[in-house]
Amino acid sequence: MTQKATRIAALKAMLGDDLVLAGEDIARYCRDWHGDVISDALAVLRPRTTEDVSACVRATNSLGVSLVPQGGNTGLVLGGIPDEPAHQVIISLERMNRIRMLDTDDFSAVVEAGAVLGSFKDKVEEAGLFFPLALGAQGSCQIGGNVSTNAGGINVLRYGMTRELVLGLEVVLPDGSIFDGLSTLRKDNRGIDLKQLFIGAEGTLGIVTAVAVKLMPKPSQVATALLGLKSLEDAIALYRRARHDCCDLMSAFEFMPPLAFTLAREAMPDLAMPLSGENPAYVLMEISGSGLVDIDDLMQRFLEGALNDGLVIDGVIASSNSHARNLWLFREGMNEGQAKRGPHLRTDVSVPLSKLPAFVRDAETAVMASLPDCLCVSYGHIGDGNVHLNVLPPSHLPRAEKDQRIYLAKNIINEVVDAFGGSISAEHGIGRLKRPDFEARLPDVQRQLLTAIKTAIDPNSDMNRGCQLNFASTIP
Amino acid sequence: MTQKATRIAALKAMLGDDLVLAGEDIARYCRDWHGDVISDALAVLRPRTTEDVSACVRATNSLGVSLVPQGGNTGLVLGGIPDEPAHQVIISLERMNRIRMLDTDDFSAVVEAGAVLGSFKDKVEEAGLFFPLALGAQGSCQIGGNVSTNAGGINVLRYGMTRELVLGLEVVLPDGSIFDGLSTLRKDNRGIDLKQLFIGAEGTLGIVTAVAVKLMPKPSQVATALLGLKSLEDAIALYRRARHDCCDLMSAFEFMPPLAFTLAREAMPDLAMPLSGENPAYVLMEISGSGLVDIDDLMQRFLEGALNDGLVIDGVIASSNSHARNLWLFREGMNEGQAKRGPHLRTDVSVPLSKLPAFVRDAETAVMASLPDCLCVSYGHIGDGNVHLNVLPPSHLPRAEKDQRIYLAKNIINEVVDAFGGSISAEHGIGRLKRPDFEARLPDVQRQLLTAIKTAIDPNSDMNRGCQLNFASTIP
Numbered sequence: 001m002t003q004k005a006t007r008i009a010a011l012k013a014m015l016g017d018d019l020v021l022a023g024e025d026i027a028r029y030c031r032d033w034h035g036d037v038i039s040d041a042l043a044v045l046r047p048r049t050t051e052d053v054s055a056c057v058r059a060t061n062s063l064g065v066s067l068v069p070q071g072g073n074t075g076l077v078l079g080g081i082p083d084e085p086a087h088q089v090i091i092s093l094e095r096m097n098r099i100r101m102l103d104t105d106d107f108s109a110v111v112e113a114g115a116v117l118g119s120f121k122d123k124v125e126e127a128g129l130f131f132p133l134a135l136g137a138q139g140s141c142q143i144g145g146n147v148s149t150n151a152g153g154i155n156v157l158r159y160g161m162t163r164e165l166v167l168g169l170e171v172v173l174p175d176g177s178i179f180d181g182l183s184t185l186r187k188d189n190r191g192i193d194l195k196q197l198f199i200g201a202e203g204t205l206g207i208v209t210a211v212a213v214k215l216m217p218k219p220s221q222v223a224t225a226l227l228g229l230k231s232l233e234d235a236i237a238l239y240r241r242a243r244h245d246c247c248d249l250m251s252a253f254e255f256m257p258p259l260a261f262t263l264a265r266e267a268m269p270d271l272a273m274p275l276s277g278e279n280p281a282y283v284l285m286e287i288s289g290s291g292l293v294d295i296d297d298l299m300q301r302f303l304e305g306a307l308n309d310g311l312v313i314d315g316v317i318a319s320s321n322s323h324a325r326n327l328w329l330f331r332e333g334m335n336e337g338q339a340k341r342g343p344h345l346r347t348d349v350s351v352p353l354s355k356l357p358a359f360v361r362d363a364e365t366a367v368m369a370s371l372p373d374c375l376c377v378s379y380g381h382i383g384d385g386n387v388h389l390n391v392l393p394p395s396h397l398p399r400a401e402k403d404q405r406i407y408l409a410k411n412i413i414n415e416v417v418d419a420f421g422g423s424i425s426a427e428h429g430i431g432r433l434k435r436p437d438f439e440a441r442l443p444d445v446q447r448q449l450l451t452a453i454k455t456a457i458d459p460n461s462d463m464n465r466g467c468q469l470n471f472a473s474t475i476p
Numbered sequence: 477m478t479q480k481a482t483r484i485a486a487l488k489a490m491l492g493d494d495l496v497l498a499g500e501d502i503a504r505y506c507r508d509w510h511g512d513v514i515s516d517a518l519a520v521l522r523p524r525t526t527e528d529v530s531a532c533v534r535a536t537n538s539l540g541v542s543l544v545p546q547g548g549n550t551g552l553v554l555g556g557i558p559d560e561p562a563h564q565v566i567i568s569l570e571r572m573n574r575i576r577m578l579d580t581d582d583f584s585a586v587v588e589a590g591a592v593l594g595s596f597k598d599k600v601e602e603a604g605l606f607f608p609l610a611l612g613a614q615g616s617c618q619i620g621g622n623v624s625t626n627a628g629g630i631n632v633l634r635y636g637m638t639r640e641l642v643l644g645l646e647v648v649l650p651d652g653s654i655f656d657g658l659s660t661l662r663k664d665n666r667g668i669d670l671k672q673l674f675i676g677a678e679g680t681l682g683i684v685t686a687v688a689v690k691l692m693p694k695p696s697q698v699a700t701a702l703l704g705l706k707s708l709e710d711a712i713a714l715y716r717r718a719r720h721d722c723c724d725l726m727s728a729f730e731f732m733p734p735l736a737f738t739l740a741r742e743a744m745p746d747l748a749m750p751l752s753g754e755n756p757a758y759v760l761m762e763i764s765g766s767g768l769v770d771i772d773d774l775m776q777r778f779l780e781g782a783l784n785d786g787l788v789i790d791g792v793i794a795s796s797n798s799h800a801r802n803l804w805l806f807r808e809g810m811n812e813g814q815a816k817r818g819p820h821l822r823t824d825v826s827v828p829l830s831k832l833p834a835f836v837r838d839a840e841t842a843v844m845a846s847l848p849d850c851l852c853v854s855y856g857h858i859g860d861g862n863v864h865l866n867v868l869p870p871s872h873l874p875r876a877e878k879d880q881r882i883y884l885a886k887n888i889i890n891e892v893v894d895a896f897g898g899s900i901s902a903e904h905g906i907g908r909l910k911r912p913d914f915e916a917r918l919p920d921v922q923r924q925l926l927t928a929i930k931t932a933i934d935p936n937s938d939m940n941r942g943c944q945l946n947f948a949s950t951i952p
Binding site: 107178179187196246384423427429449 | 581626656657680716859899900906922925932
């Protein structure tokens with residue numbers, strides 16, 4: 001037998017056939033969300049319980065192979081895709097998708113890592129509450145992956161990143177032991193908060209198997225508006241005004257260029273224009289709440305003030321849920337439209353809020369100066385200072401030339417991010433894709449701390465080797 | 477010279493006279509907030525800059541003595557008080573109190589660790605914004621201590637613990653190197669979030685020297701109400717209703733027993749009764765907001781509904797700021813009133829919100845069964861499941877007998893906390909006071925993780941030795 005066949009046989013002997021998938025069946029676990037990367041793995045392990053996960057860790061440890069934890073495989077930075085497939089086994093949490101507890105009186109739930117975010121949100125809403133994490137991939141992404149990547153999304157400005165929604169974690173550690181921290185306590189100040197280490201670690205310190213989360217009152221009223229503005233500077237000013245006027249009830253504030261309409265209609269040609277597409281900047285804004293505050297009235301009065309002051313020059317307030325859904329389609333359809341134009345650079349950067357307009361201007365100018373045949377599309381989560389500044393090469397170019405422009409554009413943008421004191425990964429994480437750029441920017445003190453922690457918890461670098469930092473240079 | 481005098485001389489030689497305080501002048505740094513413990517130290521170091529802190533760490537390392545970081549010294553668990561004074565040096569951050577940056581456009585600030593919380597809040601409000609951390613000790617406590625203890629307080633249910641307000645940290649590590657993580661980015665998902673380790677670590681992993689924090693819109697409207705209820709169960713039901721009706725605009729929801737009025741008036745005899753003191757339970761509730769929502773109207777309509785449904789049976793809404801202040805005096809005066817009755821047990825526990833009434837009933841019953849001559853006073857932050865269940869021995873008892881009852885009551889309450897899956901420290905931390913009870917409850921996996929991290933970052937246990945866990949058993 002080959003080494004691969006021997007290892008698969010050993011895994012099946014230790015774990016049973018049911019948990020071990022190998023051969024052609026594993027292809028869907030080995031390619032990334034966009035289909036940019038097709039990899040492989042020794043096998044895919046599919047545990048049904050936390051004890052199964054522990055057994056999987058002990059089994060792979062005994063064979064000296066590394067584990068790559070995978071959630072819904074919707075990540076954008078290759079955090080769950082093997083880069084040394086001959087020595088890596090994927091562990092998929094997809095079979096662990098139960099809601100273990102949902103207590104509406106306590107505003108909390110405990111859910112297994114493999115639960116699909118959208119399904120969990122639905123179950124919570126059926127119970128009369130709300131889980132606010134919301135992202136494009138919610139129909140496929142899984143809670144464990146959301147925690148491991150500290151997922152962001154469109155509601156961060158109101159409810160925070162995933163980290164702020166987590167009350168407790170259950171994690172299988174690199175030696176197979178189980179960290180049981182599934183408390184739903186709102187306040188628990190018993191020293192160092194160990195669970196924080198695993199949030200955003202992308203599986204490099206252990207495998208998240210279950211999560212205790214905060215739930216919120218369900219917003220029974222939602223007001224949505226799409227607004228035309230004179231500039232991105234005005235969008236920032238409008239955001240500031242909205243923070244003050246809308247009393248922490250704003251749940252989304254996204255900005256888009258006029259090109260958004262073109263791109264969205266390339267993907268969805270039937271989409272009717274909701275307002276003139278000729279303003280220099282657009283904001284999609286949502287206010288929401290439960291209970292006694294009149295949210296529609298609040299939106300009306302806020303916009304009246306902003307119109308009177310000239311901050312908003314055109315706008316439409318959704319008159320129904322389906323109308324609101326339609327407005328969101330322009331924001332979401334942009335991505336599809338860009339995808340239709342072929343390979344392009346997707347960035348996910350953040351800068352201090354007050355510097356956002358200057359950053360977008362400088363970064364777009366720098367890209368256009370070096371790559372005048374490319375198209376810049378900047379949009380994102382303004383309240384978080386988070387910009388997705390994408391660069392589209394001309395569609396007629398051969399693939400290799402497109403890839404070269406994408407590579408150059410990424411480096412140009414990252415340099416501008418550095419100059420603004422920004423982050424090269426606002427919400428997507430590091431994974432394997434951004435590891436070189438992350439490592440190149442990592443101060444020595446941070447690198448030493450990360451290495452010390454990784455060595456303390458995962459001394460053999462068995463957990464998601466190759467992700468975030470290149471801790472181990474030798475593969476058995 | 478004695479060993480002590482030699483060490484002080486060595487510190488002065490290395491750091492200069494200005495940074496080193498010794499002799500009688502250090503008494504105020506060596507006793508705890510309540511005056512329960514009077515300790516000592518080799519010296520007190522008072523750095524003026526981050527580089528000074530680094531020099532202090534290197535100097536004490538070279539002498540083989542341990543550092544005890546201290547903020548405003550308002551902690552309640554002896555986290556900043558030496559327990560091996562012959563081998564420990566206090567480092568006070570009080571001279572590092574500058575606001576390094578305050579950007580109202582960015583809703584952020586960078587402030588040094590020694591800044592007094594109340595002064596910082598004032599400066600932020602002068603600039604038109606709001607820093608929501610609010611606790612009784614805010615006139616003395618310092619931001620660095622707030623971060624190191626992950627301080628809670630009365631606004632947690634709206635704005636979170638200190639952890640949720642921190643955007644970035646600067647920390648001097650146990651080897652004297654400087655961790656520079658003072659970013660004000662709202663979203664930054666570059667892998668493991670190292671700063672989380674230092675929040676709540678009570679100085680055991682390094683010394684927080686500066687903090688980047690989120691600022692909020694200033695609540696221009698505040699509505700405060702003191703309400704009489706039939707039971708603690710009804711207080712929980714009212715809280716749930718308020719979460720739904722008040723749309724995330726509730727900023728405080730405290731419960732108190734009728735005894736609160738007696739205790740507060742023992743401390744402040746001139747305090748006029750704001751309503752009948754004969755209801756079984758009281759809630760002090762605050763709704764606040766900036767901008768366009770009519771907060772008074774919201775409070776009115778919320779209370780009308782709660783009165784109609786019989787959840788509230790008596791109540792008063794503050795008619796002015798000074799009236800509101802007066803209502804808060806009952807909540808705050810309780811502590812002073814208890815202090816006047818002499819030594820007593822102060823607890824700080826949390827349980828899942830839905831179990832809070834059952835917990836208070838069971839814990840008070842258990843205490844009264846064993847200690848029938850004591851008085852139980854339960855109050856706290858209901859929305860956080862956080863109860864301060866205090867036990868007052870009869871005032872005529874000799875000190876030793878009071879102390880014995882306090883010790884017994886603590887153990888009785890902690891056993892009930894365990895049975896409810898609660899925490900023995902909801903917001904005060906572990907320090908040295910709660911270390912034995914913390915260690916006795918620590919699962920092996922957590923202990924191993926904590927030890928691995930401490931060993932990785934502070935291998936000689938130089939930082940706040942004796943606090944949280946007894947990592948090192950040998951003192952040089």
